[in-house]
Every structure is written in structure tokens, then in C-alpha cells.
Amino acid sequence: MQTSAAPVLQLTDIEKIYQTKTIETVALHRINLTIGRGEFVSIMGPSGCGKSTLLSLMGLLDEPTHGTVAVDGRPVQSYSDKELAGLRNLKIGFVFQSYHLINDLAVLDNVELPLLYRPGLGSKERRQRALAALDKVGLSARTNHFPSQLSGGQRQRVAIARALAGAPEIILADEPTGNLDSVMGEEIMDLLLGLNREHGTTIVMVTHDEQQALKTQRLIRLFDGSQVG
Amino acid sequence: MIRHLFTLMWNRKRANGLLVLEILLAFVVLFGVSSLGVYLWRNYRAPLGFAYEQVWNVSLNPGGQPSRGEMLGSLQQIIQHLKATPGVAGVARSEGNTPFAFASNNGDLSAGEGARKRVCDVANYFDSSAELRAVMGLQMKAGRWFDRRDEAANSRAVVITEALRDALFAPGESPLGQVIQGPKDWKEVWKVVGVSGPYRTDGELAAPKPGVFLFVGPQDTTHALATLLVRVQPGSGAALEKKISDDIRANGPTWSSTITPLANQRRVQFKQVLTPPVIMGVVSVFLLINVALGLFGVLWLNISQRRGELGVRRAMGATAGAISGQVLGEILVLTTFGLALGLLVAMQFPLLGVLDVPTGVYLTAMGMAAAGLYLLAVGCALYPSRLAAGIQPAVALREE
Numbered sequence: 001m002q003t004s005a006a007p008v009l010q011l012t013d014i015e016k017i018y019q020t021k022t023i024e025t026v027a028l029h030r031i032n033l034t035i036g037r038g039e040f041v042s043i044m045g046p047s048g049c050g051k052s053t054l055l056s057l058m059g060l061l062d063e064p065t066h067g068t069v070a071v072d073g074r075p076v077q078s079y080s081d082k083e084l085a086g087l088r089n090l091k092i093g094f095v096f097q098s099y100h101l102i103n104d105l106a107v108l109d110n111v112e113l114p115l116l117y118r119p120g121l122g123s124k125e126r127r128q129r130a131l132a133a134l135d136k137v138g139l140s141a142r143t144n145h146f147p148s149q150l151s152g153g154q155r156q157r158v159a160i161a162r163a164l165a166g167a168p169e170i171i172l173a174d175e176p177t178g179n180l181d182s183v184m185g186e187e188i189m190d191l192l193l194g195l196n197r198e199h200g201t202t203i204v205m206v207t208h209d210e211q212q213a214l215k216t217q218r219l220i221r222l223f224d225g226s227q228v229g
Numbered sequence: 230m231i232r233h234l235f236t237l238m239w240n241r242k243r244a245n246g247l248l249v250l251e252i253l254l255a256f257v258v259l260f261g262v263s264s265l266g267v268y269l270w271r272n273y274r275a276p277l278g279f280a281y282e283q284v285w286n287v288s289l290n291p292g293g294q295p296s297r298g299e300m301l302g303s304l305q306q307i308i309q310h311l312k313a314t315p316g317v318a319g320v321a322r323s324e325g326n327t328p329f330a331f332a333s334n335n336g337d338l339s340a341g342e343g344a345r346k347r348v349c350d351v352a353n354y355f356d357s358s359a360e361l362r363a364v365m366g367l368q369m370k371a372g373r374w375f376d377r378r379d380e381a382a383n384s385r386a387v388v389i390t391e392a393l394r395d396a397l398f399a400p401g402e403s404p405l406g407q408v409i410q411g412p413k414d415w416k417e418v419w420k421v422v423g424v425s426g427p428y429r430t431d432g433e434l435a436a437p438k439p440g441v442f443l444f445v446g447p448q449d450t451t452h453a454l455a456t457l458l459v460r461v462q463p464g465s466g467a468a469l470e471k472k473i474s475d476d477i478r479a480n481g482p483t484w485s486s487t488i489t490p491l492a493n494q495r496r497v498q499f500k501q502v503l504t505p506p507v508i509m510g511v512v513s514v515f516l517l518i519n520v521a522l523g524l525f526g527v528l529w530l531n532i533s534q535r536r537g538e539l540g541v542r543r544a545m546g547a548t549a550g551a552i553s554g555q556v557l558g559e560i561l562v563l564t565t566f567g568l569a570l571g572l573l574v575a576m577q578f579p580l581l582g583v584l585d586v587p588t589g590v591y592l593t594a595m596g597m598a599a600a601g602l603y604l605l606a607v608g609c610a611l612y613p614s615r616l617a618a619g620i621q622p623a624v625a626l627r628e629e
Contacts, residue, residue, distance in 0.1 A: 052627065053623075056622075056623035056626075056627075059544065061543070061544055061621075061622045061623040061626070062621070062622075062623035081548055081549050081550075082548050082550075085543070085546050085547060085548040085551075086546065088543075088544060088545070088546045089545065089546020090546070094541075094544045094545070096541075096626065100537060100538075100540075100541040100626065102237075102538055102541070104237060104240040104241050105236065105237060105240065106240075109233070109236060112233075113541075113542070113545050114545040114546055116230055116233055116545075117542075117545060117546035117547050117548075117551060118546065123232065162545075166545075166546075
């Protein structure tokens with residue numbers, strides 16, 4: 001798959017300041033970033049440098065204090081909660097370091113989760129899409145298991161299947177291998193690389209692992225909230 | 230989404246067990262209060278069957294120990310005096326079970342023989358003179374009220390209420406002219422001359438009972454009725470009351486009387502009958518407040534423990550409204566579980582015929598209790614659902 005020059009995500013002059021009564025913390029400072037369609041970008045930096053905050057902004061989970069976030073060239077700051085939720089549901093898939101699976105739901109129900117919030121999708125279609133996503137990550141045989149019955153690597157695969165079920169254009173992965181041993185980490189990384197290569201999914205991945213970051217097409221380095229490379 | 234909620238709540242059944250139990254308890258309380266409320270309300274709405282305003286209960290005490298003949302003579306004199314007293318519109322003799330008097334005289338009755346025999350286990354008996362109908366404004370539905378013909382009749386004349394007619398006679402069968410039997414040990418048979426409307430002397434809040442009026446003629450010494458029901462002209466007050474009392478005392482030095490307007494007796498009885506249900510209602514309200522606080526607390530705690538999950542749902546595309554709806558939906562699902570168990574318990578009452586209350590009362594109470602339960606649950610979940618909707622996904626996910 002070729003990457004297209006058209007930006008799918010564009011961050012302009014982004015600042016994020018967390019303010020309490022006594023302290024003002026600058027989490028991100030003047031970030032300008034463009035993510036092209038089909039790109040696999042990794043973000044690296046020391047703990048507390050703003051990587052996850054940046055990912056939250058890209059995922060429309062948070063608003064910048066200054067600057068604009070544009071999806072497909074359209075700034076989203078004026079979007080309502082409903083419009084943002086719709087955009088997240090249709091365009092973005094999330095993968096978290098701690099998986100964030102719902103322990104009381106079986107694997108298949110977990111994977112169906114984003115589809116529940118998609119209007120007009122029948123239960124049969126939801127089920128089919130969830131099964132297809134599980135098939136992609138090689139967990140077809142575990143549909144009725146609960147997260148507690150799976151290994152860390154399998155849980156992360158479920159989380160990836162959940163992100164894939166909605167067929168998003170972008171996957172935002174926050175240290176997806178952070179809780180896994182090196183073998184399982186490699187497995188997950190291969191899975192993400194495959195998705196990017198074979199399906200053209202745009203992936204932005206926060207990682208601490210230099211080796212994994214080097215496998216992506218572009219590496220962005222953050223330090224103290226600023227982009228340094 | 231509904232299936233998702235049911236799946237989620239079912240999978241969390243162990244964690245939610247206590248919550249369901251609490252909801253079940255709330256339903257039982259609501260069902261009990263609703264049943265009592267509906268029962269009392271239905272009774273209250275049913276017609277009393279008589280007009281109690283401007284009617285006074287004059288309870289006579291002859292003092293000493295006069296013979297029945299002496300007593301009857303005195304009574305007749307008193308009644309003659311009363312009838313001639315300005316302000317008195319009518320005087321009737323009665324047994325002590327006058328309206329709102331907390332007194333009853335009842336027993337079983339039967340009609341027919343052999344296979345056609347029908348029995349009414351409990352009916353109120355009202356020994357009464359011919360004037361009772363006019364004094365109390367009783368409504369006749371069929372036949373006639375007592376008159377002079379009954380004084381010389383071989384069988385004692387009775388008028389039965391519609392409820393007793395329905396209990397003793399087949400639909401469409403006329404009771405007029407037919408004979409009914411009193412309690413076995415009385416060995417009396419009575420002849421039905423009329424059918425009246427209800428005569429609910431136990432008051433508005435008591436369940437209507439079948440009743441029978443037994444004729445007592447003016448010369449009857451067997452039934453020395455010492456209670457008079459006196460209809461007075463509107464506006465009559467203390468002056469008339471004093472005159473009646475003085476006239477009775479003038480009849481003989483030992484004679485005395487207690488005069489109470491039925492309206493006053495009704496008020497006293499109404500309060501006394503209503504007091505236990507009101508106390509029960511107050512206790513139930515406190516119980517429900519406890520249940521509500523428990524539900525509220527558990528839901529609040531639940532939200533704070535599930536911030537990560539709710540954050541993920543927001544990340545997956547749930548709007549704030551969808552999150553709020555989910556929290557409300559979850560409590561509604563749990564309420565449905567609790568309600569299903571509660572209905573199983575409640576259904577036993579009409580099925581087993583507990584407390585001899587009509588099935589309609591229980592069914593209405595079940596509906597009211599279910600509606601109340603859902604309202605209670607939604608009321609308790611509203612604030613936690615708003616809290617859940619206000620969770621910032623980025624913050625919630627970072628906390629995890």
C-alpha cells in the first residue's frame with residue numbers, strides 16, 4: 001500500500017496547558033504535525049513529555065488550549081460532542097497499553113463495542129464484523145472467552161480487533177506493547193505493521209521502544225512538550 | 230444496545246446481587262403500601278348507601294333493670310315525644326351497630342336446599358324499625374321496605390342488600406318472597422321482601438359486606454332496641470340536643486342518653502381506621518428513603534470505579550448522552566431483574582387468595598409498585614448518570 005500525501009490528521013500550533021488553582025503545567029508547546037493517509041508514525045520521548053496528551057488530542061478525546069486539530073482537512077474545534085463522538089467512532093480506533101477491555105464482557109462483545117455506537121448497524125452485521133476482526137488478529141477460537149482467561153498478548157490482540165472492527169482510517173496506539181514481553185511485543189508490532197501495509201490503515205503509535213519505532217515510517221520525538229525531531 | 234445491557238448486567242450478576250436484593254425489598258414495600266392504598270381507595274370510592282349528615286345517634290340507657298315490656302313502653306313514649314319535637318324529622322330504632330359505631334352484629338346466612346343451597350359466611354345483621362329507611366335515606370333496588378304488613382307476618386320480614394342477594398341467589402333469580410335461613414343455632418327463617426343498596430356501617434374505608442335488615446315492629450318485645458337514629462332538620466345544634474336529652478330524662482329518673490351526630494362518629498372512626506395505614510406509610514417512606522440512599526450510593530461508587538470503562542466507551546464513539554443513557558439503562562435492567570423476582574412473590578397473593586382481597590387490588594398495586602420502582606431507580610440514577618456523562622475520556626483513560 002502506498003501512503004497518500006493528503007493529510008488525514010493535521011495539528012497546527014497546538015498547545016495544551018493543564019491548569020489547577022495553583023499550578024500551570026504546559027503539556028504540549030507549539031506542536032505542528034501532519035499525518036498523511038496510510039502513514040505509520042511513532043512518537044517517542046521520555047515519560048511526561050506529552051506523548052499521551054498528543055495522542056488524546058489526535059483522538060479527539062481532549063481539546064487543545066490553543067491551536068487547531070483538523071481531520072481530513074476540517075478543523076474540529078467547533079464540533080459538538082455528538083459530532084466528535086461520531087468522528088471518533090467512524091474514523092479512529094484506539095489501542096491502549098493496558099488494553100482497557102471490559103472484563104465482564106466476552107471477547108466478541110468487547111470487539112463489538114465500537115459498533116454499538118454506530119447508528120443503523122444491525123446486531124447480525126455487528127457480530128459478523130466483530131468475528132472478521134477477531135479473525136484478522138487470529139483469535140477466532142477465543143470469542144466466548146473473557147479477558148481474564150487470556151494472556152496479555154491475546155488481550156492486546158482483542159483490543160486491536162476492537163479497534164479494527166469499526167474499520168477506522170486511523171489507529172492510535174498508546175504504548176501497545178508496553179505491558180508485554182518482547183516476543184508478544186513483536187507479535188503485536190507485526191500485526192500493526194501488517195495492518196498498515198496490507199490495509200493502508202494510518203497508525204500513530206506512542207512507544208518507548210526504539211527498535212519498534214525504527215520499524216515505522218516516521219519517528220517524532222517529543223521532549224518537555226515540544227517536538228524535537 | 231438493550232441486549233448489550235442485559236448481557237453486561239447478567240455477567241455482573243454476582244456484583245449486582247445485593248443491588249437486585251435491595252430493589253426487590255423496595256418492590257415488596259411498594260407493593261404492600263400500594264395494595265393497602267388501592268384497597269382503601271376502592272373502598273372509599275364505593276357508595277356508603279346512606280346519608281349520615283343531620284342524623285344523630287341517640288344511645289339510650291334505661292338504668293335499673295326494667296322488664297322488656299316496661300322498657301318497650303318507655304321507648305314508645307320517648308319516640309312519640311321525639312317525633313313531636315320541632316327540629317326532628319324522623320326517628321328509627323336500631324341495634325347498637327349503627328353507622329361508624331365500631332360495633333357489628335354478623336353471622337352466616339343461607340338460601341335454598343340441597344344442591345341449590347348457597348351460603349354467605351359473613352353478613353351484617355341490622356335489627357331495624359320501619360322508619361330506618363327514611364331516616365338513613367336507604368335506596369331500594371327491588372321489592373319494598375318494611376311496612377305494617379310485616380307486623381302480622383308469620384315469617385320475620387327481611388330486606389337484603391344487593392351484595393347478599395348476589396351471594397345467596399343465582400344471577401337473574403329473584404329473591405323476593407323467598408326464604409333465607411339465619412345462623413343454625415337461631416333456627417329462624419326469614420322472608421325476603423326487598424333488596425336495598427349497600428349499608429356500610431363500618432365506614433368508607435372498610436370493605437363493603439353483605440347485609441340483611443331484620444324487621445322489628447313497634448310492639449316487638451323480643452328485640453328491645455335501645456338505640457335511636459334521629460334525623461334532624463339542617464342547622465339543628467346544641468339546643469335540640471339538650472331538649473332531646475331532657476325529654477328522655479323526663480321519661481323516667483333512671484333514663485339517660487348519649488347523643489352523637491353520625492358526622493362526628495364518622496370523623497372519629499375515619500381517623501382511627503386511617504391511623505395504622507398512615508403509620509405504615511410513614512415507615513415505608515423511611516424504608517424507601519433508605520433503599521434510595523443505598524441505591525444512590527452504590528451507583529455513585531459504581532461510576533467512580535468504572536471511569537476507565539466509561540472513558541473507553543467515549544473513545545469508541547459514545548456520546549455523553551449515550552453514557553448517561555447507559556447508566557440509566559443499567560439500573561433499569563437491574564430493576565427489571567428485581568421486579569421479576571418481586572412479581573413472583575406478589576403473584577402469590579392473588580393466586581393463593583391471601584387476605585380475601587379482590588385480585589384487581591393486587592394487580593393494580595403491582596402496576597403501581599412497578600411504576601414506583603422504576604421511578605425510584607431512575608431518580609437514584611439520574612445524578613450518577615450525569616456524573617458519568619461528564620467524565621473526560623482523556624482524564625479517565627490516563628487514570629487507568
